[in-house]
Amino acid sequence: MASIKDVAAAAGVSVATVSRVLNAHPSVSADARSRVLAAVAALGYRPNAVARSLRTDQTHALGLVIGDVLNPYFTELARSVEEAARALGYSVIIGNADERPDLQDHHVRTLLDRRIDGLLVSPAPGDSPLLLDAARAGTPVVFVDRWIPGAEVPVVRADGRRAVRDLVAHLHLLGHRRLAIIAGPAGTTTGSERVTAFRDALAAYGLPLTDELVGHGDFQAASGRRVTEGFLDLPEPPDAVFAADNLMALGALDAIRARGLRMPDDIALAVFDDIPWFVHTDPPITAIAQPTGDLGRAAVRALVDRIEGRTAESVTLDARLVVRRSCGAPAPVLIPPTSPMRRSTPVQRSTP
Template identity: 60%
Template sequence: MATIKDVARAAGVSTATVSRVLNDHPSVTAESRERVLAAVERLAYHPNAAARTLRSADVTTLGLVIGDVLNPFFTELARAVEDEARAHGYYVITGNADEDPRRQDEYLDILLEQRVAGLLLCPTDRVSPLVEEVVRRGRPIVLIDRSIDGLDLPVVRSDNATATRELVDHLVALGHRRIAIISGPTSLVTGRERLAAFRAALAAHGLEVADRDVRIGDFQTASGVAAMGELMERPDPPTAVFAADNLMALGALRWVRDRGLRPGSDIGLASFDDLPWFEFVDPPITAVRQQTEEMGRAAVRELIALLNGRPARSRTLPCQLVIRGSCGERQGAQ
């Protein structure tokens, strides 16, 4: 018996597009509609009416779209969301956007067709028409980790500014004066906030951030490797590097290790967002620890408040600076 995936494959479209055609959704192009209907007829596909009826009555399921399932931060976040949702009698359907706005919208589309009771979203780098449509239609939605410019939605997130300032204060106290940053993409609010806080914190110490001390990554390991190489291979390398995310910190650490250098003595290295194994690296990595589990659980509670007709509130959670040995010991100004 043919499935909706078979139809999508035969028509060269996504399963979401097939579903929209079968439900006579106006957003599908005439060409796509013709291909889907031809594939339906050729494969003798018959939608499962019982399953569609079940979906239409589903009020106990929440939808979650995360940025990158390979990032341990999002993995821990998704687990916390699921645990809290189950404690309140809800189940969770999770989609991995892989930091791609198009994939984000595909998952949102699927979740809306599944008629989930509400949505939890870690938004990608731009506002999509679909997200705006969700807001206009009044579908309950809570943002996690990142806000969306121009949309007044409840968001549960970390205090990026205070945590970054505390880390810079620590580096300066150790004697570092040439401090560089591997920033996340400035298209994301977390990237912009951490970079702005980094600049402001150094300025408070009378230190200027030159353009050569800023490298923009993409919250992925490979960008951390590349950025660290660019920073360290110049004639006047920094004495410390702040990687604004754990995967980029791992990439920076890989570059350092591959060249036989040692964090804490040859170069200071710190990360925004801790990892369980950072404490087992030699030397252990200094990191800003987010309240990831509480972030996920709090977002679920705020979404359930919306579902129960109560207002949801935004929350900004404090972080903890975990000082380890990767930035060196107190020394004179460099």
């Protein structure tokens, strides 16, 4: 396996210059940067950030890598993480993965190089070997919202299955029978889980979820608009659309308005992930709300437990349905959760 010295020799620069290029330091010339990157590609070099992160001292800094800083859900999550960490004497460095595994690994590598004490990560779609290597090597890691199946890492998340069942019951009561979903990427746990919950809830009422009524987006507004336009072009469009993310719901709303359709008379719209401005649309949008602040605080507590040598716990909180008028309800109604709000499962520290 190539070393950083091999890269420096191939590029004709010093090891320090290679390090500065890999860490995006602005002091490196364009020519040197180009030669270093070419050498990295030719040699297949991957920095051993995991090994360099192993240490005995603490910096009292935590890393947080989120899926998309433009998503209001992650903005609120980051705020709660920062507040909880500060209360425990830690600062937080945030990296925006923009739903890209390569950018996620860039942030993970940079944060490890900055000697952070632990990582909070909401994994992006796709493979992330560096993140798993970090966890296996003993770096304290906690997954929040999403997770990587099989990884021995505490997970702090919301369970939306009961809320999805409540939503389908609400839609069925209002007379909606042909229901469609704008799903997130199948490569994310939240993307696949929400489709499964929706399908199971429909089955309880004997309602099918055919392939034409499932459209996959990427947690971005443009994909929500594209999928909704496809639904509206069907010979028999759906009665209601369930967007599995707030940004995709924004795209769905754009598509509905562009066709001159009215909610809920022509089509109903419901969303997973409530955000403050949903109450200001006309009509206000029915949504499944996650306890985002509680998730952020629980994730910080779990990570600090790992950092300070205590057994960490996975935590599951329940999402809830907030009924507004976008599906036909006459007035806002809050359907409270009917299962325990917190379920914890001990997770042992990963073995290096």
